[in-house]
Amino acid sequence: KQFGRIGGKALLYFLAVTTLALFIGVVVANVVQPGTGLDPTTLQKGDVSAYISKAKEKSWIDHLTEIVPSNVIGAFAEGNLLQVLFFSVLFGVALSKMGGTSESLIKTFDKFLQALFKIMAMVMVLAPLGAFAGMAFTIGKFGLAVLIPLGKLMLTVYLTMAIFIFGVLNTICRANKISLWKLLGYIKEEILIVLGTSSSESVLPRMIEKMERYGCSKQAAGLVIPTGYSFNLDGTSIYLSMSVIFLAQLFSVNLSWEQQLGIIGVLILTSKGAAGVTGSGFIVLASTLSSFPQIPLEGLGVLFGVDRFMSEARSITNLIGNAVATVVVAKSENEFHPHLADQPDQRQPELPAFEKD
Template identity: 65%
Template sequence: MKRLYSNLTMQVLTAIALGVLVGALFPTFGAALKPVADTFINLIKMLIAPIIFLTVVLGIAGMGSLKKVGRVGGKALLYFEIVTTLALGLGILVANLTKPGAGVQAVAQAVLRDGKKVEEAAKFTSQAGEMNWVEFFTHIVPGNVVEAFAKGDILQVLLFAVLFGLALNRMGKMAEPLVKTFDRLSHAMFGVLALVMKLAPLGAFGGMAFTIGKYGIATLLPLGKLMLVVYATMFLFIFVVLNLIMRYYKLRLWPYLTFIKEEILLVLGTSSSESALPRMIDKMERYGCSRSVAGLVIPTGYSFNLDGTSIYLSIAVIFLAQAFNIPLSLSQQLSLIAILVVTSKGAAGVTGSGFIVLASTLAATKIIPVESVALLLGVDRFMSEARAITNVIGNGIATLVVAKSEGEFNEARHQLALQGRSVPENERPEPVAELPLVGVCHE
């Protein structure tokens, strides 16, 4: 029993259940616990920039061929575009079949009459007006590297890490002392992460208590069908689309989900996919992917492979059109997919990015009033967990696909992970048949 409660999965599950209970019974107190969740997420964010930098630099420096670096990056981006487009298409298809916006016209009109909610929506609209794909690409290049690390801008840190890694790669043996130092720093950073993760139950408790305490279960009822459709579509995407992709590469979905269950629960409790980012790099390495592939694909995927966000955006657009009785032709819906492919990349890493992307898409199409996003304010927090969990699962699978296609997948390490005895890449196991039963690093 003691061993069961010392397990991080059980601790986070218990914390989530207690958070729901506290939020429902003591809503004022629950809403006041937001700083607890925010502090934990900040502890994780504190480590994201250095971990991404060190992992990407070490990965590229150790790849050998620069052509290989370009090939891995190219495959990852191609996969991201194909899968996110599939996610957008699936969202629009399901929204058209289920019609979640039908029957909520009265609620929609009441929301637009609520000045406070429209004012909140206007805030996102103004931010959307400032966000476009040209600014997104120019923003990738930092004006100051130190500032990029200080702000924790993932894309800017990633670009600098890629360039730094390429430079070390070209230096050859001269770079070896620095690479060894970076490797030691990387181990130290993951050691700090292990310490921070001991506070994960506290962060999950605070996040869930805040969500239930502030928004309340009752706020879900008018838009319950929309939530049901969003969750069902993401379930369908994971267990059908992503499952088929994994089967094609001779991998199984359920063992993979079991392996990353702690990260999934952490995201569920905190509503932040960033809280799992550093751990996912380590987990995918332990699951069989090479450090170089995991270190490059996972951080890039957090900006370019947002499957859950794509599904939510496509359903939300159709939902708003139905709620405000605005018929959309097939060509209009196809144009929405095309615009979402671009705009879904344009607010990566921005707080409230789901609303910003949605508002910028509506502003670009000029078919649905931008202020209509106010209708989603009450339930968005409850759908953010589904978005974040789907994003995390999708990024891990993208890493597996790229690693498999590049021959950068260690089957012996993978089998150890399936047995619950995972080891990092630098502790290379012998072939599975010859593995000893003792002396293996347990997680």
């Protein structure tokens, strides 16, 4: 029962904080408007105009009915993300209802997921070459002027994540009588590792052990940290929402607040599928944009060249967000004993032999 309570509280916390992060990203992007400043006629040409011509005004009823796939195979073949997500949720619920008989199938899906991540890791080996080509294409086609909004986006993303950490997360910590500064000092080594690898996944084993020694119970740390790597990616949520609004501004696509709320709704689902490995946020962004034909997919080429420079901010924010979540959930269950953190470390966790993502 306690394990179930910890899981339930963690999921509610994840949903609330990541949704807040998405809203913050949208609001800041609308206020700062990093995507403005370019003549849209220099961008909207050729295949870009084809995307804009596909944009249709649809009612909320149309959007809701289109979520339900008429053909499951067709949803996968056409790359309809919302329909695939809808089917995946139903399939997951069905597996949970099957009890122990579904264990072999779940293990098969887990192996399949690991294989997909290995494929992604192999593809990301060529990421530097792709970033070079993407930036060269962007500047060659759109000119040096495109660097101005890209620079504004990078600066805005870093500032927004700093505000989120020292504003939102610090407020959560203070409300729960937790010192954010003490927590940051305790995980400073993990922060430096993430800064060097651009992947919060690289310190997953260390974080579980470190949070236990910080005072969280084994149950809380062992459940909240791994789950948070899929469901509590605060930095990725900010990046995704800001990037979508940035691309809309870049191509002078006026999004109503209803449409922006729809984007947040989709990102609430898609952001939960972004693993804590380098490049996953960009993949989720591409998948999300496929659900919104108003925004030209060609804009991804503009972002790709600088995505790597924002990866560190995303990963560090994700790491700190999960550390705070673990302490908050553990404390709500009276499973947090901060006096343990004051004891000298008798055993330091070894540095993981992680792969370069």
